[in-house]
Amino acid sequence: MFELLFQKFDEKIGLTEDEKELSKSFFIPKKLRKKQYLLQEGDSCKYVAFVEKGLLRSYKVNDKGAEQIIYFAFEGWWISDHYSYLTGEPSEFNIDAMEDCELLLLSRQAEEQMLEKIPKMERFFRILLQNNLIATQKRLFSSLSHTAEERYAELIKSCPTTLPQRIPQHMLASYLGVTPETLSRIRRQMTLKVR
């Protein structure tokens, strides 16, 4: 259950076997079936979740009742509503499972205790936040000044190669902020270009 998480730790910080064993005690293993919620709008976000297996999405329902997908989280990624997690305020977002998932949950309190017991982890979470910030900034820039076609190409590049099989078209369209019809047109054009 912890293989992928430990691999991520190893990529960024050097933990001893004892520290790895200790770190396990702070995470809560959790399975979600497809379509189950990890977080519902209006609830406070109690955990950050590491995805050992499966795929989740975070989304918001806008004033017109449409789902706007903010983020997909694949194996090896983290997902949470950071604002709600940190402040305890009710979340404006939903997080649900797009496939059967195996997660490792970390509560605020467990995170604080883990940082206290294993100070190297401060570094791990700072790097994680930095990378998340960089990715979000890139996406913001791209949403402001790239076309939907360019943004689709960027998404395909940044995600696992299995993405097109794993994410339904209408969800990809919602992530890109375009209608499903526009996405179909983009995909047709891109296929024509490749030929």
Place this chain on the structure above:
Amino acid sequence: MFELLFQKFDEKIGLTEDEKELSKSFFIPKKLRKKQYLLQEGDSCKYVAFVEKGLLRSYKVNDKGAEQIIYFAFEGWWISDHYSYLTGEPSEFNIDAMEDCELLLLSRQAEEQMLEKIPKMERFFRILLQNNLIATQKRLFSSLSHTAEERYAELIKSCPTTLPQRIPQHMLASYLGVTPETLSRIRRQMTLKVR
């Protein structure tokens, strides 16, 4: 020169007078005249800058040669290209002064040394990154699913009240990702609604 920075430290962590004195030694005071660059596209971003006085912007020149403003930094805010700062890669962004500025610069090396000498600072920079991430995520959501009018209202709300006098209209338009003509129309409509 350090009043505002120390105020920010006090809001988030408790530093002793000795620690504050020590922290000064890691920052490089720097004055920029209006229109001078802190960072130019293609250079590596060597510093994060704290704004004691003045106003800066970060922007990118897109494929069509137009400036896309990503971020404004007022007094008490930080500005940098985090990706370039962390990786040493050439930056895709420009940062320049929109007014005469007084800055406190922190290099990677100085930051690492400061974190080592004053471990409480880890917490300060983690909180800073978290807040930055939350703000960027909000802005991303808003760029994906709010109208330009809603985004303009959010900007006005989140910035100092002096914003309209300090930022030229064409730069506000660039930040919002709309043409100056669209921004004028939005402002006229908002004025009519207020009356």
